[in-house]
Amino acid sequence: xxxxxxxxxxxxxxxxxxxxxxxxxxxxxxxxxxxxxxxxxxxxxxxxxxxxxxxxxxxxxxxxxxxxxxxxxxxxxxxxxxxxxxxxxxxxxxxxxxxxxxxxxxxxxxxxxxxxxxxxxxxxxxxxxxxxxxxxxxxxxxxxxxxxxxxxxxxxxxxxxxxxxxxxxxxxxxxxxxxxxxxxxxxxxxxxxxxxxxxxxxxxxxxxxxxxxx
Amino acid sequence: xxxxxxxxxxxxxxxxxxxxxxxxxxxxxxxxxxxxxxxxxxxxxxxxxxxxxxxxxxxxxxxxxxxxxxxxxxxxxxxxxxxxxxxxxxxxxxxxxxxxxxxxxxxxxxxxxxxxxxxxxxxxxxxxxxxxxxxxxxxxxxxxxxxxxxxxxxxxxxxxxxxxxxxxxxxxxxxxxxxxxxxxxxxxxxxxxxxxxxxxxxxxxxxxxxxxxxxxxxxxxxxxxxxxxxxxx
Numbered sequence: 001x002x003x004x005x006x007x008x009x010x011x012x013x014x015x016x017x018x019x020x021x022x023x024x025x026x027x028x029x030x031x032x033x034x035x036x037x038x039x040x041x042x043x044x045x046x047x048x049x050x051x052x053x054x055x056x057x058x059x060x061x062x063x064x065x066x067x068x069x070x071x072x073x074x075x076x077x078x079x080x081x082x083x084x085x086x087x088x089x090x091x092x093x094x095x096x097x098x099x100x101x102x103x104x105x106x107x108x109x110x111x112x113x114x115x116x117x118x119x120x121x122x123x124x125x126x127x128x129x130x131x132x133x134x135x136x137x138x139x140x141x142x143x144x145x146x147x148x149x150x151x152x153x154x155x156x157x158x159x160x161x162x163x164x165x166x167x168x169x170x171x172x173x174x175x176x177x178x179x180x181x182x183x184x185x186x187x188x189x190x191x192x193x194x195x196x197x198x199x200x201x202x203x204x205x206x207x208x209x210x211x212x213x214x
Numbered sequence: 215x216x217x218x219x220x221x222x223x224x225x226x227x228x229x230x231x232x233x234x235x236x237x238x239x240x241x242x243x244x245x246x247x248x249x250x251x252x253x254x255x256x257x258x259x260x261x262x263x264x265x266x267x268x269x270x271x272x273x274x275x276x277x278x279x280x281x282x283x284x285x286x287x288x289x290x291x292x293x294x295x296x297x298x299x300x301x302x303x304x305x306x307x308x309x310x311x312x313x314x315x316x317x318x319x320x321x322x323x324x325x326x327x328x329x330x331x332x333x334x335x336x337x338x339x340x341x342x343x344x345x346x347x348x349x350x351x352x353x354x355x356x357x358x359x360x361x362x363x364x365x366x367x368x369x370x371x372x373x374x375x376x377x378x379x380x381x382x383x384x385x386x387x388x389x390x391x392x393x394x395x396x397x398x399x400x401x402x403x404x405x406x407x408x409x410x411x412x413x414x415x416x417x418x419x420x421x422x423x424x425x426x427x428x429x430x431x432x433x434x435x436x437x438x439x440x441x442x443x444x445x446x447x
Contacts, residue, residue, distance in 0.1 A: 008347030008398065010371035016383040017368065022361045024285045029259040034284070034359070035277035036263060038326070048349055064350065064365045066255055073262065082265060090261050092269045104275035111283055114355075116329040117402045145400045147347055149374060161330070164402055181401045183332075188394075192375055200394040202374050205401035 001141050002148060004056035009149040009192070030065040037072050039102040043079025045171040049143040050075045119163045119178040126208050127182060131157045134214040135184070135206065143171040146210045150202075154214045155186040158203060166207050179208040289358035292323045293406055294427035296333075296356055298420045301411045311335060314406065318356060328355030328404055334397060335408045336434070341388055342395045343381070343434030344405040345373035351399035353406050357429060364433065374398060384435045407434040414441050 007013065025031045037047060050071035051059075059067065076082045086093055102110065127133055137152040138144065145167055159182065166177035188200040266272040296318055300307035310317040314331035318324065331353060334342040346352065347370050352360035363369050372380050377394050381387070388394060397405045409431040415423060418441070430436035 005348055007367055007371040008345075008374045010367075011375065013367035013371045015368060016363055016380060017366060018363050018384070019361070024289070024359055025281075026362075027256065029256040031281045031285075032259045032263055032277065033255075035280040036259075036266060036272055038280050039272050039276050040266070051349070060367060064362065069255060069259060069262075073258075081271065082269065086265055086269075087261065090264050090268075092265065094269075101270055101273055102276045103273050104279045107276055107279040107283065111280075111288070111325045114324065114326040114329040118330055145348060147398065147400060149347075161332075161401070161403055164330075167401070181403070183397075183403075196375075197378065197390065197394070199390075200377065200396075202396045202398060204398045205403050207401065 001052060001143070002139060003052050004059045005052045006148050008147050033065045033069045033072070037068050040072075040076075041100065042072060042075045043081060044173050045143055047071050047075065049171050052143070117165045117167075118161075119165060119176070121163055121178050123163045123178055123180065125160055125180045127157050127160075127180070127211060127213075129157050129160060132214040133157055133182075133184060133211045135204075135210055136212055138210070140168070142168070144168050146206065147204065149191060150184075150186060150204050150206075153186050153190050155184040155190070155204070157182050158185045159183040161205065164207070166209060168207070168209070177209070181205055181207050182211070184211070284354075284359055288325075288355060290356075290427075290429035290432065291424070292321075292358075293353070293356035293429070293432045294424040295321055296323070296406070297408055297427045297432065298424035300333075300408055301415075301423055302420045307408075310408070318406075323355040325355045327351070328353050330403050331356075331406060332397075332403050333406045333408050334395065336410045336437075338410070339391065340393050340395060341434065342397060342405075342407045343373065343377055344397045344399065344407060345370060346399040347371070347374055348400060351404060353404035356406050357432060361429070381435060384430065386436055407432050409434075409438045412438045412440040 025034065047068065051067045054062065054067060054070060062070065073087070077084060083094060132154060133156070134154050135146065135150045135152060138146055161181045161183060163178050164181045166179055169175050169177045182205070183203050184206050186202050186204065187198070188196040188202065189198055191202060263272070263277075267274055296310065299321065300310050306317060306320075309320075310333050314333040315324070315329070318328070318331055336342055350360055350365040352364060369380065374396055377396050378388060399405055409427065411423070412426070415426065426438055426441065428436055428438065431438045
């Protein structure tokens with residue numbers, strides 16, 4: 001979706017706000033939000049894409065963990081994991097859910113393994129290192145990781161990262177569609193025109209589906 | 215709240231067919247029930263956590279363990295050790311640049327948001343800088359959780375269009391003969407910058423070197439301070 005989250009290239013967001021000796025969390029509730037979200041398998045499309053649906057004015061106003069909280073609650077409501085009356089009363093009405101629950105004993109393993117999305121499946125790459133490619137001009141209203149600033153631009157395949165699940169369809173539960181992900185180099189001039197330093201460049205990681213030969 | 219993902223997709227697909235007006239799309243947005251919990255985040259989170267615990271969807275001890283890990287164990291000291299090792303051990307540096315995930319795991323660092331790592335090397339003629347324009351992707355196992363500025367609109371928006379201007383705001387002025395490479399973490403790869411080893415550190419141990427490597431130098435928004443110039447920055 002062409003949303004406010006896709007902000008690469010905007011120029012009116014103000015100066016950098018740098019905090020020296022910044023703590024990991026700024027409030028106890030941020031700690032709890034982080035942990036709750038990390039410990040829970042939220043229903044699709046997942047936190048990232050739900051956060052992208054927060055209306056733009058709210059998205060810009062909210063702090064990072066407010067966005068997490070809002071998106072998480074919305075996902076849990078939409079996924080039927082909790083109900084709004086339960087949120088109001090704080091009392092479960094739909095019964096105690098059975099099944100997967102992250103325990104403290106399982107935390108060390110989670111923190112070691114993570115959740116790799118690279119797939120060990122034989123998929124032939126469509127492009128090779130050094131090849132010129134064009135980022136397709138796609139404007140889906142559904143989740144995508146193809147940033148607007150790169151669409152339609154010509155770049156060079158810098159590196160083949162291997163085969164990964166395709167987030168655009170996986171997030172919508174429309175299939176994992178494993179495919180190669182490439183690091184694509186775009187010159188600053190190609191992206192932003194003649195007034196930027198010619199020697200600079202931006203490298204964007206792109207699923208194969210985002211690319212066509214140029 | 216009865217809106218399901220399928221409903222969302224139905225709206226989305228219809229909208230893609232341009233048969234739905236923006237009003238319908240925004241009606242869907244308003245469907246997001248943001249007001250059912252108290253507006254103060256602290257109260258909202260307290261109520262949410264109690265409910266999830268009662269429903270056996272989360273375990274309080276697991277939450278405490280996660281918080282403890284990211285506040286006390288997983289942070290930029292990990293990345294600093296990776297960098298210091300690469301500075302003193304050329305074979306390790308080679309492995310790190312060729313297969314960062316495996317080389318970082320050699321030092322015991324792995325896990326969420328670091329499943330697939332890439333390390334990019336700064337040189338006198340190349341300066342690398344990492345951003346996630348779409349959200350907040352960041353290599354947790356080696357740097358911990360990202361600082362607020364990294365997740366903020368000013369950084370995410372300008373890193374790709376004006377990296378040199380942004381770096382000046384960090385206090386770093388790069389000469390024109392240095393090539394700036396910005397890495398936008400748009401997929402599942404996570405990036406760590408291998409900063410240049412500063413002059414005057416030849417006699418330092420690996421451990422002492424790690425003490426000089428700042429978080430920002432591994433994001434690419436700073437250089438590693440030079441000991442001879444005095445003091446940690």
